Amino acid sequence: xxxxKNYPAYFLYGALLLYVTLYLLxxxxxIGYSFTDWSAFSDTTKFLGFDxxxxxxxxxxxxxxxxxxxxxxxxxxxxTTIAKNVLGLALAVLLTKKVxxxxxxxxxxxxxxxxxxxxxxxxxKSILNPADGLLNSFLKVFGIKGPQWLTNPKLxxxxxxxxxxxxxxxxxxxxxxxxxxxxxxxxYEAADIDGAGxxxxxxxxxxxxxxxxxxxxxxxxxxxxxxxxxxxxxxxxGGPGYATEVLYTGIYKEFGYGKYAMGTTLSSxxxxxxxxxxxxxxxxxxxxxxxx
Amino acid sequence: xxxxxxxxxxxxxxxxWIISIILITPLVLIFINSLKSSQAAAEMxxxxxxxxxxxxxxxxxxxxxxxxxFLNSLTYSVFSVLLCTLTSSMAAFVLARNRSKANRIIYxxxxxxxxxxxxxxxxxxxxxxxxxxxxxxxxxxxxxxxQTPFNxxxxxxxxxxxxxxxxEAAIIDGCSPFRLFFSVIFPLLKPVLVTVMVxxxxxxxxxxxxxxxxxxxxxxxxxxxxxxxxxxxYFRDWxxxxxxxxxxxxxxxxxxxxGQKYIVTGMTAGAVKG
Numbered sequence: 001x002x003x004x005k006n007y008p009a010y011f012l013y014g015a016l017l018l019y020v021t022l023y024l025l026x027x028x029x030x031i032g033y034s035f036t037d038w039s040a041f042s043d044t045t046k047f048l049g050f051d052x053x054x055x056x057x058x059x060x061x062x063x064x065x066x067x068x069x070x071x072x073x074x075x076x077x078x079x080t081t082i083a084k085n086v087l088g089l090a091l092a093v094l095l096t097k098k099v100x101x102x103x104x105x106x107x108x109x110x111x112x113x114x115x116x117x118x119x120x121x122x123x124x125k126s127i128l129n130p131a132d133g134l135l136n137s138f139l140k141v142f143g144i145k146g147p148q149w150l151t152n153p154k155l156x157x158x159x160x161x162x163x164x165x166x167x168x169x170x171x172x173x174x175x176x177x178x179x180x181x182x183x184x185x186x187x188y189e190a191a192d193i194d195g196a197g198x199x200x201x202x203x204x205x206x207x208x209x210x211x212x213x214x215x216x217x218x219x220x221x222x223x224x225x226x227x228x229x230x231x232x233x234x235x236x237x238g239g240p241g242y243a244t245e246v247l248y249t250g251i252y253k254e255f256g257y258g259k260y261a262m263g264t265t266l267s268s269x270x271x272x273x274x275x276x277x278x279x280x281x282x283x284x285x286x287x288x289x290x291x292x
Numbered sequence: 293x294x295x296x297x298x299x300x301x302x303x304x305x306x307x308x309w310i311i312s313i314i315l316i317t318p319l320v321l322i323f324i325n326s327l328k329s330s331q332a333a334a335e336m337x338x339x340x341x342x343x344x345x346x347x348x349x350x351x352x353x354x355x356x357x358x359x360x361x362f363l364n365s366l367t368y369s370v371f372s373v374l375l376c377t378l379t380s381s382m383a384a385f386v387l388a389r390n391r392s393k394a395n396r397i398i399y400x401x402x403x404x405x406x407x408x409x410x411x412x413x414x415x416x417x418x419x420x421x422x423x424x425x426x427x428x429x430x431x432x433x434x435x436x437x438x439q440t441p442f443n444x445x446x447x448x449x450x451x452x453x454x455x456x457x458x459x460e461a462a463i464i465d466g467c468s469p470f471r472l473f474f475s476v477i478f479p480l481l482k483p484v485l486v487t488v489m490v491x492x493x494x495x496x497x498x499x500x501x502x503x504x505x506x507x508x509x510x511x512x513x514x515x516x517x518x519x520x521x522x523x524x525x526y527f528r529d530w531x532x533x534x535x536x537x538x539x540x541x542x543x544x545x546x547x548x549x550x551g552q553k554y555i556v557t558g559m560t561a562g563a564v565k566g
Contacts, residue, residue: 003390004392009386011382012386015382015440018376022433023437024401026412026414026418027410097304105312110552115541115544116516118498122537124318132336134321134337178560234520248409252505267412267413274408275404275407
């Protein structure tokens with residue numbers, strides 16, 4: 001069979017054209033622009049010169065503000081990844097037991113994940129309102145004076161992460177449910193005969209069998225966390241001060257101020273980092289496929 | 293032993309209910325308050341409305357220019373879904389069938405896009421150069437572009453499950469590559485294509501970063517951006533904001549409920565080795 005004739009290369013052109021011009025190319029030329037003084041205030045864009053070509057990068061890693069963006073992004077990724085994995089797994093274990101109205105519960109727990117992050121942000125702006133929001137009104141019933149969830153600089157970022165976990169854990173749960181359902185029931189039957197308890201079964205069967213699924217959910221959460229924008233933008237827009245600023249909201253602000261070179265530098269740091277991480281991840285995943 | 297089992301059953305059922313209620317309460321809150329008067333909604337409580345104010349919905353449609361925004365969202369979603377499904381499935385088909393060295397590299401680079409962040413600022417430059425910034429066409433192309441990696445990834449693994457014998461039979465019967473793909477393979481891809489279409493639709497409908505960067509004129513705004521803008525202007529009238537949120541989320545929830553099966557398939561593809 002003539003493979004090349006029957007599976008012609010021009011079938012690739014549409015997808016490649018879209019992907020290369022609007023996705024890959026901006027990432028690559030963005031790196032080029034990070035060595036310039038590109039801004040909205042000048043008609044010309046100049047190369048910074050060989051002596052100063054890394055100035056934007058030096059600034060990104062030495063300026064407390066930009067360094068804070070990086071730190072917040074990593075904290076966000078770390079906390080939400082762990083929380084969504086743990087809670088998602090707990091929910092999945094619960095919803096693979098003999099619960100009545102199982103599909104109803106599964107559907108309800110997934111709904112936050114299909115809503116726009118912008119909408120979720122607006123809803124929680126009301127719920128977390130310190131004066132008359134639903135959460136503080138609820139706490140008041142127990143005589144607790146609720147805090148300023150989104151305006152206290154020490155608390156705001158944790159509130160943002162909390163809302164993000166609320167929205168995202170149903171998605172992770174769904175993946176874990178599929179993972180648990182693919183484990184052969186014979187393992188559990190054997191464990192029952194040996195008189196294993198629930199916790200033992202979870203530790204010795206469910207958890208090890210889910211290892212590949214946990215890898216995937218972790219990868220998904222990390223990719224999401226590093227690129228987060230929506231939730232932060234809608235809830236706090238980086239404030240108060242820079243307390244909740246992550247890389248992508250920071251980049252949007254640089255864009256708004258017209259400081260294009262700095263924005264594209266921050267983007268490029270992320271781009272290079274993610275391409276390297278992605279490279280090894282995909283290679284690792286492909287290797288698994290080959291082994292099967 | 294029996295009571296213990298019963299207790300356990302009551303226990304897990306109550307936990308499930310408590311969690312479901314925690315997760316659904318914010319949405320119930322929005323729905324209840326969308327029916328209230330402005331004064332009653334001011335405190336945003338779960339108290340049921342004294343009187344039903346359905347006119348809130350008409351007010352936001354008029355004042356929030358939701359009609360235009362709805363049509364914009366629909367245009368962006370439908371066209372990017374069609375474009376991306378077509379280009380991604382054609383590419384995934386050839387990449388999966390002809391695994392030459394070059395094609396394997398191309399597949400790798402496309403799939404790498406699932407992890408790659410977008411450089412919005414440099415993208416602005418590209419869009420200016422192509423003269424598609426601030427245009428509907430530009431936004432549709434962008435949406436089709438950013439969903440390409442995941443869609444190619446999904447369809448590629450599905451093509452692998454279709455036996456090659458089918459291709460060979462069609463080729464012997466004299467099918468051209470186009471006939472082979474559109475008449476023979478395309479119908480067989482239906483399950484994965486529905487998944488791809490549902491997910492692309494939801495993502496496009498919910499997305500608002502691209503319009504934020506690349507659509508200056510409010511006449512082109514999709515519903516998400518319109519509702520956010522409305523929120524900025526009418527933040528004192530929570531009943532109206534809630535009504536706006538309900539109208540914006542309704543299409544997403546309907547598509548979700550109808551396509552639940554396909555969404556779950558897509559979301560879990562690759563995550564679970566079946």
